[in-house]
Amino acid sequence: DTVTSRLAGFHKLPMEERLAQIGRMFRLSEEELEQLRGVGTLDPVLANQMIENAVGTFSLPLGLGLNLNVNGRDYIVPMAVEEPSVVAAVSFASKIVRESGGFVAEADESMMIGQVQVSNYGDPIKATENILDAKEQILALANSFHPAMVARGGGARDVEVRLLPAPEGPRGEPLLIVHILIDTQEAMGANLINTVAEGVAPLIEQVTGGRVYLRILSNLADRRLARATCRIPLPMLADFDLPGEEIAEGIAQASRFAEADPYRAATHNKGVMNGIDAVAIATGQDWRSIEAGAHAFACRGGQYRPLSTWYLEEGHLVGRIELPLALGTVGGPIKVHPGVQVALKLMRVSGVRELSMVFAAVGLAQNFAALRALGSVGIQKGHMAMHARCVAVTAGARGGDVEKVANLLVKAGHVKVEKAREILASLLP
Numbered sequence: 365d366t367v368t369s370r371l372a373g374f375h376k377l378p379m380e381e382r383l384a385q386i387g388r389m390f391r392l393s394e395e396e397l398e399q400l401r402g403v404g405t406l407d408p409v410l411a412n413q414m415i416e417n418a419v420g421t422f423s424l425p426l427g428l429g430l431n432l433n434v435n436g437r438d439y440i441v442p443m444a445v446e447e448p449s450v451v452a453a454v455s456f457a458s459k460i461v462r463e464s465g466g467f468v469a470e471a472d473e474s475m476m477i478g479q480v481q482v483s484n485y486g487d488p489i490k491a492t493e494n495i496l497d498a499k500e501q502i503l504a505l506a507n508s509f510h511p512a513m514v515a516r517g518g519g520a521r522d523v524e525v526r527l528l529p530a531p532e533g534p535r536g537e538p539l540l541i542v543h544i545l546i547d548t549q550e551a552m553g554a555n556l557i558n559t560v561a562e563g564v565a566p567l568i569e570q571v572t573g574g575r576v577y578l579r580i581l582s583n584l585a586d587r588r589l590a591r592a593t594c595r596i597p598l599p600m601l602a603d604f605d606l607p608g609e610e611i612a613e614g615i616a617q618a619s620r621f622a623e624a625d626p627y628r629a630a631t632h633n634k635g636v637m638n639g640i641d642a643v644a645i646a647t648g649q650d651w652r653s654i655e656a657g658a659h660a661f662a663c664r665g666g667q668y669r670p671l672s673t674w675y676l677e678e679g680h681l682v683g684r685i686e687l688p689l690a691l692g693t694v695g696g697p698i699k700v701h702p703g704v705q706v707a708l709k710l711m712r713v714s715g716v717r718e719l720s721m722v723f724a725a726v727g728l729a730q731n732f733a734a735l736r737a738l739g740s741v742g743i744q745k746g747h748m749a750m751h752a753r754c755v756a757v758t759a760g761a762r763g764g765d766v767e768k769v770a771n772l773l774v775k776a777g778h779v780k781v782e783k784a785r786e787i788l789a790s791l792l793p
C-alpha cells in the first residue's frame with residue numbers, strides 16, 4: 365500500500381506542494397489536481413442542470429484530514445468546511461488514535477425504510493393482518509420497479525406494520541404506517557425508495573380497503589448504522605502540562621454531562637457532525653439527510669443523547685460512536701460532480717459500507733479533539749488562534765499581513781475586528 369495518511373509537516377507546506385504530494389501519492393492527473401484546487405470544479409452548465417434558478421456556483425475551502433487509520437487501513441479524508449479548526453482537530457485526534465492502534469469500525473447493510481401512511485382502513489388488527497398476509501406480494505411488486513437493484517443483490521427485503529396512537533383530535537383512528545425495508549446497496553436510496561413507496565401504495569389500499577396518504581423514505585435510517593471505537597492508553601493523552609489520567613477524566617466527565625443533559629448533548633453532537641458534514645459535502649452526500657437521521661437517532665430513547673460516549677477502562681480511555689449513515693457511492697450528484705469524483709478517489713473505499721465506517725471514525729475523532737480541550741484547558745485557546753486569521757482578513761489584512769495581524773491579536777488577548785484594524789494600520793509604513 366503506497367498511501368499513508370501520516371504526512372508529517374503537511375500543514376506547513378505551501379498549498380501547491382501539498383497538492384503535488386497528494387498528486388504523486390494517488391497518481392492524480394493534471395485534470396484531477398485541478399478539481400482539487402477547485403478551479404472550475406463545477407461547470408455552470410452542470411450547476412444549471414443540478415438545481416433550479418441557478419445563477420452560479422458557491423465554493424468552500426477543501427482540506428485534507430490526515431492520520432486516520434480505520435480497521436488497519438489509512439485514509440486521507442477530503443473535508444469541505446468553512447469553520448477553522450475542524451480539519452486540524454480531526455488530524456490531531458486521529459494521530460493519537462493511530463498510535464493507539466487506530467479506529468475499529470463496522471457498518472450495517474444499506475437497509476433503508478420506505479413509509480406508507482394508511483388511513484380509513486377500518487379495524488386496525490384486521491388491516492395489519494391483511495398487509496402482513498400480502499407481504500410476499502408487496503415485496504414482489506416493490507422489486508418489480510427496480511430489477512437492476514435486485515440483480516445486484518439488493519431490493520425490498522421485508523414489510524412491517526406499525527400502529528401509532530392517534531394524535532389528539534376528533535379522528536380517533538390509530539395511525540397505520542407500513543414500512544418497506546429496502547437494501548439500496550451502493551446508493552443512498554431516496555429516489556428509489558420513493559418509487560417503491562409510491563408503487564406499492566395501490567396494492568396496500570387494495571388489501572386494507574383504506575386510503576394511502578404519504579409515501580416516502582424515512583431519514584431515520586436506524587437499520588443502516590455505522591459504529592466506530594477507539595482505545596487510547598492513558599499516558600498517550602498527557603498534554604497541556606497535565607497527566608493523561610486528568611485529560612481522560614475530563615473527557616469522561618464531558619461524556620457524562622452530555623448523557624445527562626440535552627443542552628450539552630446538542631453541542632456535543634454538533635462537534636461530531638462538524639467532521640461528518642465536512643466529509644459528506646466533499647463526497648457529494650445529502651448532508652441534511654445525514655443530519656436529520658443523526659439527531660432523530662440521538663433522541664430514540666425519548667431524551668436527546670450524545671451520539672458518542674467516552675469512559676475509562678483498564679488504563680485506557682475508550683470512545684464509541686454509533687449513528688445512522690445513509691451514504692452513497694452512486695446516485696444523486698455523486699457521478700455528476702467532478703470534484704466529488706476526485707474526493708472519492710482519495711477516500712479509496714471499496715464501497716459504501718467502508719465509506720460509512722470512515723465517516724463514523726471521523727465523527728469520533730472530531731468529538732475526541734473537542735472534548736479533550738473542553739475537559740481541560742478549554743477550546744478558546746486553540747480556537748482563537750484560528751479565528752484570529754479570519755478576523756484579520758475581515759479587517760482587511762491580505763497576504764503575509766494576515767498571519768502577522770493574527771499573531772498580534774492573539775498576543776493582545778483581544779481578537780476583535782476593531783483591534784485588527786488598529787494593528788493593521790500600525791503595520792502600514
Ligand code: NDP
Pocket residue numbers: 510511512513516548549550551552553554555556557581583650653692694695696697
Ligand atoms: P438516484 O436516484 O440517483 O439513484 C441511484 C441509482 O443508481 C439506483 O437507483 C440504481 O439505478 C443506480 N445504481 C447503479 N449502481 C448501483 C449500485 N451498485 N447500488 C445501488 N444503485 C446503483 O439516487 P438515490 O436513490 O440514492 O437518491 C439520492 C438522492 O435523493 C440524493 O440526491 C438526495 O438528496 C435525494 N433525495 C433525498 C430525500 C430525503 O432524504 N428525504 C428525498 C428525495 C430525494 P438502477 O438500479 O436503475 O441501475
